[in-house]
Amino acid sequence: MNARWLRLAAVALTSLALLARPAAAQQILRDAETEAFMADMSAPLVKAAGMEPRNVQVLVINDPDINAFVAGGQYVWVHSGLIAAADNVNQVQGVVAHELGHIEGGHVIRYGEGMKEATGITLLSLVLGAAAIAAGGAEAGMGILGMGQQAAMGKFLAFSRTQESSADLAGARYLSKAGISGKGSLEFFKKLQNQEYRLAIPQDDSYGRTHPLSGERINVLREVYTVDPAWDKPMDPKLEARFERIKAKLVGFVSEPNQTLLKYPESDQSIPAHYARAYAWHKSAYPDKALSEVDALLTAAPHDPYFLELKGQVLLESGKPVDAIPPLREAVQLTNQPLIATLLGHALIATENDANFAEAEKVLRNAIARDRENPFAWYQLGVVYEHRGDIPRAALATAERYSMMGDDQMALRSADAAMQGLKPGTVDYLRAQDIAMVSRAAVEQKRKKK
Template identity: 35%
Template sequence: MGRVLSTLLFALCVFLGSSAAQAQTLRLITDAETQSMIRDFSAPLMKAAGIQNQNLPIYIVNDRRFNAFVIENGSMFINYGTILDSKTPNALKAVLAHEIGHLAGGHLQRLREQAEVQARVQAVSMLLGVGVLAAAAGQENREDIGRMASAFIIGASSASQNAFMAYRRSEESAADAAAISYLERTKQSPDGMLDVLTTLKNNQGLSAGASGYLGTHPLAEDRINQVQNRAASSPFRKKRDNKKDVERFELVKAKLTGFLERSQTVLNRYPNSDKSLAAKYARTIAGYRAGAGIGAIKQMEALVKASPSNPNFREMLGQMYYETGQPSKALSPLERAVELAPKEPEFRMIYALALADTGSQANVQEAIRQLKRVSATSPRSARPFAILARAYAKLGDEGQADLAAAEAALLNGDVGLARGLAKKAQKKLTKGTPAWLRSDDILSLT
């Protein structure tokens, strides 16, 4: 049973490509500016797809390759490389629409069921192969028999993959069709879908030509033909992205490039001759990342002055001040960022960090108020509780600090640590108070 289960989990990771197991091993990027843009681009598409919950989690994956996937709980994962390689907002929206098509079509459940069937086939093949190897033990020709067994395992596994990927072809084509439908319902051009498939085709290269079954997507050429036929009659074919979306998209690409690409790549893509806001943003971030803190801060101040209503510029300036050991200077831009984007929890958290690190008791109290607001609106996030523990510790309130740390541990899945911290908190809190009762709740949950 253990071998079958492990094979099933392996098959889900390798074949499905959108399993929770895979999602848990990814390196994720937390960036409010990028995630906010993706949410806003996705919302009308989800509405068009009939998905009621439009606040599903969106994660940016620290992977330069062009890829995106969704998992059964509705969480969407997008490689940062997908954003960089998307030529237009319309192309990125097409990627999002395609993944939403998988969600709306119920493909994930059916793919999981199909993966389980194929995993069982492969599990039997693996066990048979191991049986042959065991029978060969002690035989003079055991190496030959071993090679035969290995060939059998590989052959059976290949047949399993082919059957599974044949099933995926129909689902990918259905998601393409759904994506075009959602784009049209939101009065957007289907050309973005063609751009995406052309990018996929270029990325697949020669290896994709060997078989329509080898790869997590069917051959891009097949899909291009289908999409071209469908898009040709679209009344929105010639419609282009609005100026606001383009500017926002370019700034996000600049930010990701500045933080995640090599310095030379940044300069090649955004040479000093490029005076656009996005180019200045990318070069400023690249300079800051390279250690030019003072110069980067001056450049960021100039960007804030040039675009005073942009909360992301103010947050970045505050971050630079905070990370260079100037929390007091960080307060003004961060406070303004929170005012401009009051629903953005990331801004409140870094603002709270800066407040707590100024050393002022009044500021620490304000940090606690900000963090309580974040924890109320983002109850599944451990980060505000971890920062809250730090803030309470600065006030010398050990009971509340242990309780907040227990909350963070519980949300991180560390049940033992959560229980231990909750016990410590109870000893320092007044019995019967809301905080004491909450620590008791944590003990009952663990």
């Protein structure tokens, strides 16, 4: 009986730890244009927060929920659903400013403080409850355990709400210092408030929630934003136009094609609409219709690198790699962007023409030098090495790829295979050795947990 109650208390403690854990890894949406836009949009806010823009990344993950978060390091993760729900760039800037407040305040690291206090309460209730049960008071012991868990949860939730309020005010400071209006921030909180209404969430008390109620946040922030000199400052029209493009291509990429075509009907001849329909038709396996939309984009802007990238992608993925090379080459020349360069390398390899493999290797090596965190680039480089018979470096490229994907077992096997053929002491050998050591330790750790 005593052991059963101890197990129940342990489960309660585990539940609290799971609640406090940052969001699990989700699929990252890598896109050259989106990443460039996010960097430019957030740079003034990052500077206002006292951080270096090149050290902070705002990335998009494929998740329909209206959310954003930080989970360690100087990364802001924005859900695709949030971008789709936003009406303008100013609303997204308000969200990013809030998340930067979490980074600048060290809130992810300080989560441990809230957990420590809550865990202390839970452990105390565990001891007292177990003592009561041992003394024969099962009901009293159960009550102590329940009250302890409730008190611990309340303590942690209060700590979380304090952090959220702190990030709200920090975000308001960054917006003000950057000369950006807080209207978008308030507008977005109103969206969240409407969502709370639809979910029938009581609006009289935020106790029991990780975040203050949106109405409470609006009331506090309205007093701050409306007196700020930037309150009536209009949005940057060029940045807003870029946002509309990003939003359209994102909708086209993640939504079902029929939904995209309803949102962006043929009657809409704007740039964002052409962009969205191009992705919708491409997803539906109608390359001719997709290319027609891309050609409309290129008619409006013949040397836009991202329109050229899309044309190359559609041609490549519809089985025309030779035709894909010219637009992709031009896009790389205009941007020197590693994600687009990786696509060019893929097209060169897909031609299966030996004459193109040397250029593919050069392009892919340059791409990896600027962005090592791209598993697909490593895969393509491995294909190049294998094609020329350099099996050890093909294995090393494979080890890099599996290491980034979190497959420690395959990373270890590939790194060991690479070391068998590489000369000891060389840069490539030492890199393979590093991957093997890290992967072996991870494999052993996982084995011990089983």
